[in-house]
Amino acid sequence: MRVCNLSSGSDGNCTYVExxxxxxLVDLGISASEVTKRLRILGVEASDIDAILISHEHSDHIKGLDVFATKYKTKVYVHSKGVGALYMKMKKLPASQIYSFDDMPFSINDLSVDTVELPHDAVHCSGFILSCGSRKISIITDLGHTNDVILNKISGSSLVYLECNHDVEMLKNNPNYPAKLKARILGKNGHLSNLDCAKAVEYLTKTGTKQIMLSHISRHNNTQTLAYTSVCSYLKKVGIIEGKDIKISTASINMSTIFKLN
Ligand SMILES: [Zn+2]
Ligand SMILES: [Zn+2]
Known part of the structure; x- marks a missing residue:
């Protein structure tokens, strides 16, 4: 498997899996032209994409979807509960190109797709567990909190893209965020904080994960460095050393590391 995050954060999310x-593609939250350009860097043509998996209908996950999927006639997969909300936001995409899945695993050629419901204030939000042979990766954004069902499903993934959205104090003290928005982000169906992410990383490290990409990092209530140091210092307290027991990197609006899992 080859995996590369093309963009991450509230300005747009998109991950390529081969x-x-x-x-x-998992989500298509940047412009169609930008996705096309970034895929070319990987030696992939937009017309080669077999399917786009959509986590939920928020614009940072679907911004370029309508143009891209219509132009390249790409199949779009979304949870059956989220079909209506997604289709409402499409201007050109024919309904016949939207395929729904439920809670059962399905396949796209040799890629097995399992999903898990994430607690988020969308109509329905899906996390993706993608595998091919013995290789397994998970893409888990956006979620207000983790639970046993999510952690059990993603355990054993060699690579996990996991939301590490905000530093709670930075968010609480942000003078530009209204109280209602702060409450939404901090809520059970909002976004995952650095500390909650760190606790999930502790569990994942103990269940065999080797690489974490801290994802969907807020531009206003977090920084790449703060997300990384917060997670690493929590792990250190529980006896887990980054670089030895687990590798941790951060995803941004720019293309990140290409992972090859053989
Ligand atoms: Zn969202
Ligand atoms: Zn999002």
């Missing part, structure tokens, strides 16, 4: 027989 197996020997499948080329898939």
């Amino acid at each position: 197996t020997p027989n499948a080329k898939v």
